[in-house]
Amino acid sequence: MVEAFAVASGKGGTGKTTSTLALGMALAETHDVTVVDADTGMANLLFHTGLDEATTTLHDLLIADADADVSDAVYERFGMKVVPCGTSLAAFREADPERLRDVVATLAADTDVLLLDSPAALGSKSAVLPIALADRTVIVLQPTVPALSDGLKVQEYARSYGTSTAGTLFNRVRDDEAVDRVVDQAEEYFGGETLGVVPESEAARAARRAGEPLLAHAPDSPASQAFREAARRLEVREGESEAVAARFQSAVIPDEV
Amino acid sequence: MNIPRGELHRSRVVDDPGTTLSLALDRQLTGYAVFEPQDAVLLGEETRGVVTFEDGVPVLAYCTDTDSGGAEALADVAGPGPFRVELYELDASALEDAHASDDCRVSPGLPAERLSGDRALVTRTRDAAPEDRLGTDDGTAVEDFLADESQIEAIREQAREEARSRAEEWGLTDVLDD
Numbered sequence: 001m002v003e004a005f006a007v008a009s010g011k012g013g014t015g016k017t018t019s020t021l022a023l024g025m026a027l028a029e030t031h032d033v034t035v036v037d038a039d040t041g042m043a044n045l046l047f048h049t050g051l052d053e054a055t056t057t058l059h060d061l062l063i064a065d066a067d068a069d070v071s072d073a074v075y076e077r078f079g080m081k082v083v084p085c086g087t088s089l090a091a092f093r094e095a096d097p098e099r100l101r102d103v104v105a106t107l108a109a110d111t112d113v114l115l116l117d118s119p120a121a122l123g124s125k126s127a128v129l130p131i132a133l134a135d136r137t138v139i140v141l142q143p144t145v146p147a148l149s150d151g152l153k154v155q156e157y158a159r160s161y162g163t164s165t166a167g168t169l170f171n172r173v174r175d176d177e178a179v180d181r182v183v184d185q186a187e188e189y190f191g192g193e194t195l196g197v198v199p200e201s202e203a204a205r206a207a208r209r210a211g212e213p214l215l216a217h218a219p220d221s222p223a224s225q226a227f228r229e230a231a232r233r234l235e236v237r238e239g240e241s242e243a244v245a246a247r248f249q250s251a252v253i254p255d256e257v
Numbered sequence: 258m259n260i261p262r263g264e265l266h267r268s269r270v271v272d273d274p275g276t277t278l279s280l281a282l283d284r285q286l287t288g289y290a291v292f293e294p295q296d297a298v299l300l301g302e303e304t305r306g307v308v309t310f311e312d313g314v315p316v317l318a319y320c321t322d323t324d325s326g327g328a329e330a331l332a333d334v335a336g337p338g339p340f341r342v343e344l345y346e347l348d349a350s351a352l353e354d355a356h357a358s359d360d361c362r363v364s365p366g367l368p369a370e371r372l373s374g375d376r377a378l379v380t381r382t383r384d385a386a387p388e389d390r391l392g393t394d395d396g397t398a399v400e401d402f403l404a405d406e407s408q409i410e411a412i413r414e415q416a417r418e419e420a421r422s423r424a425e426e427w428g429l430t431d432v433l434d435d
Contacts, residue, residue: 122419125427132432145402149370149412156416160424162434185403189413 003237004104004114005166006038006134006158010150012120014140015171017045018204020117021213022224023138024080026231031112034074034081038100038116038130041092043085045117049077050211051084058085061103062095070106078216081111097126104133113236122157131158135239136166139190143170143182155190165191169230172200196230198223258319258326260309260355263288263345270295270339275373277342282313282382288346292372295339306334308368309352314386315368316352317361326361331371332411337422365390371415 007020017039024035037045037058046052056072075082083103108114118130118137131137137158141151155165168190173179183194199222207217215224266286271277277290292306304322308315320330365386366379383391403409424433 122423125429128420128423128427128429132429143399145399148399148402152409152412153416153419156413157420160417160420160434161429161432182399182403185400189403189409 002108002111002114002239003136004108004116004134005234006116006118006131006137006163007140008118008131008137008154008158009120009140009147010122010152010154011142011147012042014120014142014147015198015204016120016140017048017117018208018214019138019140019169019171019198019227020115021045021048021078021080022215022227023231023234024113024115025078025213025215026228027113027115027234027236028079031236032081033079033113033115034083034107034111035115036083036104036107036117037085039119040085040095040097040100040126041119041121041124043087045082046084046087047211048208048213049075049082049084051075051077051082052211054084054086058083058100058103059088059091059095060086062097062099063091064094064096064099066099070103074107078213081107083107095126097124097129100126100129101133122153128157128161131163132161134158134163135237136164136192138166138195138234139168141168141170141186142172143179148182148186152189166234167192167195167230169195170197172204173197174200193233195233196226198226198230258307258317258355258361260289260307261347261351263347263351265343266346267344268342270341272338272340273373273375274338274340274342275369275375275378277344278308278315278369278373278382279375279378281310281344282378282385285313285385286310286344286346287312287349287352288344289352290345291343292334293341294334294336295341304334306330306372308363309355311349311352311356312385314365314382314390315363316356318363318368319361327363328367328371328405328408328411330361331363331368332415335371335415336418371411 009016024033027033037043056068060068073083116130119127121127139151141147201223203218203221204214207214210217274292289309307319309317318330319326320333323333325333366383369378369382424430
């Protein structure tokens with residue numbers, strides 16, 4: 001029973017990692033959740049989860065002669081399984097993005113919900129693999145032209161790989177009045193439903209400084225409540241673990257996607 | 258679109274149209290650039306995109322083959338390259354009539370955004386554009402953006418094409434949804 005979601009945005013600064021962990025913690029109340037920092041070039045999930053000193057990370061699993069076991073990079077934190085990624089550029093250069101498929105396949109075999117914190121870019125194979133491999137995407141937007149324009153691009157890239165949109169999440173929203181109209185208009189172009197409109201939050205920045213997910217640091221903040229509501233709207237589909245795992249592995253036949 | 262022939266400034270083949278847009282911007286060129294995709298098999302031999310400039314900042318975009326203008330024209334011309342590019346200089350008065358019309362008008366950063374994807378160039382172009390050419394990023398600008406269905410479709414179409422050509426480049430065609 002697993003569904004893999006890529007939490008994606010075309011543009012940096014939308015609060016994607018905060019969103020991934022918030023959805024993860026909220027979903028962990030009812031599901032077994034694994035969160036993976038698939039943003040291997042600009043990893044920051046470790047800073048949001050107090051795992052700065054993690055000895056084994058996703059990078060160690062992606063290098064060619066890896067002797068680390070996948071389970072070595074899995075940390076139980078905040079009711080979820082967390083797979084952080086290291087921040088070393090040298091390790092990033094040595095990492096083979098193709099190996100992400102096998103790592104994800106292994107993790108998929110043993111969880112209900114897999115959340116891939118995906119890179120805010122589309123310019124490389126390692127950036128595109130998470131959205132290519134996931135079942136569905138959650139697209140994190142802001143009500144600005146660049147964020148919406150880049151969000152549309154992410155959606156089209158994902159669809160090219162057969163990955164549909166589970167829903168959109170408007171994050172770091174400042175102006176409540178204008179956003180209603182923007183959300184209505186955006187729904188015409190984005191798949192799924194609008195999962196939530198999350199207000200800009202000082203609590204999110206404080207949580208990051210404290211090395212905790214927002215829902216652990218400030219569970220009653222308006223932003224946390226909006227994320228929990230978004231998680232409720234995100235209907236997790238049941239998949240066959242084996243089928244999902246098989247899809248991630250290298251020997252994928254296009255017809256089965 | 259009726260634009261008089263200008264003085265040829267440069268003619269060459271480039272992989273990234275951003276090179277030419279950047280040059281026009283740096284030289285604060287008033288005139289126009291003609292982009293001709295070299296992928297004649299896919300696009301037909303007559304496809305030419307014209308982008309006009311005022312002091313280096315794009316004003317209009319037009320595609321000769323499809324007779325489209327604005328964002329749609331940019332989508333028709335956009336592709337993986339290379340492009341044959343000719344850059345012409347003109348007196349501002351020669352462009353006055355064309356620039357007075359709203360047809361084919363593009364926001365200053367749009368050609369860089371669509372043809373090159375170079376975010377730094379988009380920002381640089383917007384920084385150089387006069388105030389009255391910039392929409393503010395408030396609710397209204399976003400609503401205008403979302404109301405322009407042809408522009409949205411142009412973005413999506415370009416992303417689809419880009420996704421496919423890059424999948425081949427990265428050896429990811431096995432996961433493409435056919």
